[in-house]
Amino acid sequence: MTTPLIGAIEAGGTKFVIAVARADGTILAQRRVDTEAPSVTMPQVLDFFRAAAAEHGPLGGIGVGSFGPVDIDPASPTYGAITRTPKPGWAGSSYLEWLAPLGVPVVVDTDVNAAALGEWQAGAGQGTTTLAYTTVGTGIGTGVVRQGRPCGGFTHYETGHILPRRDPARDPFAGSCPYHGDCLEGLASGPAIIARYGLSLDRMADTTEAVALIADYLSDLAVTLMLVHAPDRLIFGGGVMKAPGLIDSLRGRTETKLAGYVGHARLDPGLASYIVGPGLGDLAGITGAIALGRSAMAGANV
Amino acid sequence: MTTPLIGAIEAGGTKFVIAVARADGTILAQRRVDTEAPSVTMPQVLDFFRAAAAEHGPLGGIGVGSFGPVDIDPASPTYGAITRTPKPGWAGSSYLEWLAPLGVPVVVDTDVNAAALGEWQAGAGQGTTTLAYTTVGTGIGTGVVRQGRPCGGFTHYETGHILPRRDPARDPFAGSCPYHGDCLEGLASGPAIIARYGLSLDRMADTTEAVALIADYLSDLAVTLMLVHAPDRLIFGGGVMKAPGLIDSLRGRTETKLAGYVGHARLDPGLASYIVGPGLGDLAGITGAIALGRSAMAGANV
Numbered sequence A, B: 001m002t003t004p005l006i007g008a009i010e011a012g013g014t015k016f017v018i019a020v021a022r023a024d025g026t027i028l029a030q031r032r033v034d035t036e037a038p039s040v041t042m043p044q045v046l047d048f049f050r051a052a053a054a055e056h057g058p059l060g061g062i063g064v065g066s067f068g069p070v071d072i073d074p075a076s077p078t079y080g081a082i083t084r085t086p087k088p089g090w091a092g093s094s095y096l097e098w099l100a101p102l103g104v105p106v107v108v109d110t111d112v113n114a115a116a117l118g119e120w121q122a123g124a125g126q127g128t129t130t131l132a133y134t135t136v137g138t139g140i141g142t143g144v145v146r147q148g149r150p151c152g153g154f155t156h157y158e159t160g161h162i163l164p165r166r167d168p169a170r171d172p173f174a175g176s177c178p179y180h181g182d183c184l185e186g187l188a189s190g191p192a193i194i195a196r197y198g199l200s201l202d203r204m205a206d207t208t209e210a211v212a213l214i215a216d217y218l219s220d221l222a223v224t225l226m227l228v229h230a231p232d233r234l235i236f237g238g239g240v241m242k243a244p245g246l247i248d249s250l251r252g253r254t255e256t257k258l259a260g261y262v263g264h265a266r267l268d269p270g271l272a273s274y275i276v277g278p279g280l281g282d283l284a285g286i287t288g289a290i291a292l293g294r295s296a297m298a299g300a301n302v
Helices: A038-056 A095-102 A111-122 A184-188 A190-197 A208-229 A246-258 A281-297 B038-056 B095-102 B111-122 B184-188 B190-197 B208-229 B246-258 B281-297
Strands: A005-011 A015-021 A027-034 A059-066 A106-110 A130-136 A140-146 A233-237 B005-011 B015-021 B027-034 B059-066 B106-110 B130-136 B140-146 B233-237
Touching: A005 A038, A005 A095, A005 A111, A005 A281, A015 A038, A015 A281, A027 A038, A027 A281, A038 A059, A038 A095, A059 A095, A059 A111, A059 A281, A095 A106, A106 A111, A106 A281, A111 A130, A111 A140, A111 A233, A111 A281, A130 A208, A140 A184, A140 A208, A184 A190, A184 A208, A190 A208, A208 A233, A208 A246, A208 B208, B005 B038, B005 B095, B005 B111, B005 B281, B015 B038, B015 B281, B027 B038, B027 B281, B038 B059, B038 B095, B059 B095, B059 B111, B059 B281, B095 B106, B106 B111, B106 B281, B111 B130, B111 B140, B111 B233, B111 B281, B130 B208, B140 B184, B140 B208, B184 B190, B184 B208, B190 B208, B208 B233, B208 B246
Parallel strands: A005 A059, A059 A106, A130 A233, B005 B059, B059 B106, B130 B233
Antiparallel strands: A005 A015, A015 A027, A130 A140, B005 B015, B015 B027, B130 B140
């Protein structure tokens, strides 16, 4: 009998990337499905997996890296369910229930934990013991992988909602988070940038001021992650981070705020090898979802 | 042959508590030694262990919960050494080297990780999967235990140096941290309180304003820990936390800042069972150091 294949779902707010891969990670089939109500999206996912299995061989497990909030506690009765979201139909919707007809074990984690796992395994996080992967886009979130396992507590991390320092004289924008107003996501996410400036960073004629401000807020997260998780490396990805100069500015502000307190060989002057961009680009999520599927197949929740 | 005994050191900035215990944790001998230069303090520690071993039986391992910064990475060549400190003689001083004459395995972790482990095993953290123990005293620090193991990254956590939000109109005090000025430790530690008010909280006639201010700063750490570690429970201990009303005020400010974002059955209204005081009081550190010694004996770094 041949080794079973791995199913993988990168479940994002606007699209699902779904794939079937060999145990070694080689992708045999891949598709993109729009994120609509689960009753529309999930049957397409099932059809894809069934067709891929018919063509390439049976699946042995499925990994899901999902937008959240999602219940990622394997001991919880609602493990694998989206807990609450404005997305129509998704609140309470369970990946485990939708995928049950396929009859294979499923592991569900957050999109950022999956991306962190992908980067740890095959990207810019290779060789690290503790890795923090932060995405700055529609939302802000961080996945932490420690010794090859995604971390979490009673729920997944929500680093986008930390409260960075503010200087209202410099930035009078009140923030766009519906819960906290001026938490990090409310100040530095893609929608916050558009709400403040009327434009995304890639459409501004001169981004100097905006990049400096956003870097300043994001550096509060970088400092916090260093002080509270001490990762070997920080990856910052997502659409906002593509703005030219932003990662350099983030490195500079982070180093200034640390003020030499965390002295360690891992921290190179300028932090150029400590704070880095993703190595896998858009492939981090699906790579991580495949890794989650591998662990589902192995019967272990990573 | 009887089971070997466990040696334990709770190494604080002003005193060392040293003990010898049975494998079940029963303390057979205990002593307090002033923290002077290691060349003064450590020989007394060695004498105590030798005398206790002669009386009660041989040691099988020693656990150390130490003030920091201390190298707690077992893979590091300087594992077990204090890395830098103004305390005379301690910078570069290694517990492993001092204790080597005893010929037993030694595990070194931070004082707060040891206390967290003690509280998790026998105190207010029992039954949790992820526990965060914060001490607010001469310094501010947090130990996190996850599934019975102290957490750390490339170095131990340094939560005392996060940057809480400030309102200089309310609190013009510039902060007392030699590195960051107004980081959390610079604003809310015992020395910061004395520097700001000229008095510690337990000597003030009216603590209303001071307690509200300190609680406000500490709630930034509580929120950060929740968003970045999602512990099942937060323990806040240490001398400053003994101020009447402080923990209640901390609960209230934390709940306000979360603004309902983290909704979970673990979070009771008012957070009275989520943010708690220590269960072991002053025994947390030595209890945790014994647990570290047990793991040293088992040959595993917890």
